[in-house]
Amino acid sequence: MVDREETTTAPKVTDAALRPFLGFNLRRAWNVIHADLVATLEPLGLRMITFSALTVIGENPGLSQAQLATALSVERPNLVAVTDELSTRGLVTRERLASDRRTYALKLTAAGERLLARATEAVRGHEAALYEPLSDGERQSLIAMLQKIESKGTGRS
Amino acid sequence: MVDREETTTAPKVTDAALRPFLGFNLRRAWNVIHADLVATLEPLGLRMITFSALTVIGENPGLSQAQLATALSVERPNLVAVTDELSTRGLVTRERLASDRRTYALKLTAAGERLLARATEAVRGHEAALYEPLSDGERQSLIAMLQKIESKGTGRS
DNA sequence: CGAGATAGATACAAGGCATAATCATTATAG
DNA sequence: CTATAATGATTATGCCTTGTATCTATCTCG
Numbered sequence: 001m002v003d004r005e006e007t008t009t010a011p012k013v014t015d016a017a018l019r020p021f022l023g024f025n026l027r028r029a030w031n032v033i034h035a036d037l038v039a040t041l042e043p044l045g046l047r048m049i050t051f052s053a054l055t056v057i058g059e060n061p062g063l064s065q066a067q068l069a070t071a072l073s074v075e076r077p078n079l080v081a082v083t084d085e086l087s088t089r090g091l092v093t094r095e096r097l098a099s100d101r102r103t104y105a106l107k108l109t110a111a112g113e114r115l116l117a118r119a120t121e122a123v124r125g126h127e128a129a130l131y132e133p134l135s136d137g138e139r140q141s142l143i144a145m146l147q148k149i150e151s152k153g154t155g156r157s
Numbered sequence: 158m159v160d161r162e163e164t165t166t167a168p169k170v171t172d173a174a175l176r177p178f179l180g181f182n183l184r185r186a187w188n189v190i191h192a193d194l195v196a197t198l199e200p201l202g203l204r205m206i207t208f209s210a211l212t213v214i215g216e217n218p219g220l221s222q223a224q225l226a227t228a229l230s231v232e233r234p235n236l237v238a239v240t241d242e243l244s245t246r247g248l249v250t251r252e253r254l255a256s257d258r259r260t261y262a263l264k265l266t267a268a269g270e271r272l273l274a275r276a277t278e279a280v281r282g283h284e285a286a287l288y289e290p291l292s293d294g295e296r297q298s299l300i301a302m303l304q305k306i307e308s309k310g311t312g313r314s
Numbered sequence: 315c316g317a318g319a320t321a322g323a324t325a326c327a328a329g330g331c332a333t334a335a336t337c338a339t340t341a342t343a344g
Numbered sequence: 345c346t347a348t349a350a351t352g353a354t355t356a357t358g359c360c361t362t363g364t365a366t367c368t369a370t371c372t373c374g
Contacts, residue, residue: 013213013220013224013225013227015213015228015229016216017213017215017216018209018212018213019300022190022288022299022300023187023191023284024209025300025303025307026187026190026303027187028303029183029303029304029306030183030187031230031307032306032307032309032310033179033310034180037180052175052181055174055175056170056174058174059171059172059174060170060171068170070170071171071172072172073185123178127178127179130306133305133306133308133309134305138298138302139179141298142302143176143177143179143182146182147182147185147186148290148291149189149190149287149290150189151290152286152289152290153188153189153190153193153287
């Protein structure tokens with residue numbers, strides 16, 4: 001076999017030049033969280049978007065799909081499949097408002113409440129594992145810093 | 158116009174139930190950074206992936222495409238279009254290695270070096286604006302915490 | 315009533331990202 | 345030395361997510 005080392009130049013490839021950038025580190029951390037979160041929700045038959053939708057509906061019963069889309073920062077058309085799925089699975093009810101028959105009032109069913117409770121617990125556990133190297137104070141400060149960064153933008157992706 | 162308040166139920170939709178989750182805040186912060194970063198690189202004719210590639214090539218001259226793919230956490234096939242573009246634009250050279258004529262040695266051209274320098278400066282400015290609400294110490298601690306979270310994962314998305 | 319706006323839905327296009335298969339080259343085994 | 349396996353680069357392909365344009369039904373306002 002041939003000597004793998006070039007003996008003259010860099011034998012290992014580094015990303016040190018990208019490490020000082022906040023965006024790079026944020027993206028990599030997101031990759032880790034995302035992969036773990038998907039694995040956490042998959043046994044419950046949920047995706048990130050359906051879990052988020054359940055959470056916001058549970059917090060704001062009776063809201064419309066347009067309001068939900070705004071809260072989740074997704075376009076209205078992309079929410080249709082989500083509410084269809086949640087409705088078909090019997091997790092959410094869509095009732096027409098008497099005052100405005102264009103809009104739906106979204107509410108969790110009893111099954112939706114139960115699944116949301118289970119999913120919330122699962123996600124808490126998932127986050128606790130990722131949070132593990134951080135102290136309580138660090139976690140709070142991390143979220144606070146992320147929100148400060150978020151506030152610098154217009155809010156849309 | 159009609160009174161927007163329902164006077165009986167929640168007039169505003171909140172995402173307070175999602176705010177305690179690290180993943181939610183991270184994703185929102187990423188959206189802001191991503192949108193601003195795209196806008197920053199667009200005038201230079203760069204995308205995130207091409208900027209990252211230029212940076213890593215500049216830091217590791219002579220590396221192969223497989224090494225670059227690993228460093229950037231992208232699949233090899235998806236890197237072909239990137240190196241094609243950089244090569245066509247005269248920013249990067251692809252030279253066959255005499256020792257192994259399968260692999261390319263990627264290097265920046267003089268034009269590539271110049272564009273990378275300009276882009277790096279632009280991205281630094283972009284990040285400085287987003288960083289603005291944070292102190293120097295907070296920025297270091299933020300990146301350190303993100304790297305701790307990243308280290309909890311397997312590294313793949 | 316008629317113009318304009320809004321909620322939801324549909325259709326469609328574009329980008330990101332992963333897999334499988336292919337080709338050329340190199341390494342390894344008999 | 346020849347056959348086989350392994351690797352770098354490439355192509356083709358498909359999935360998933362997300363955005364835009366458009367349509368219908370309904371509501372508000374003049």
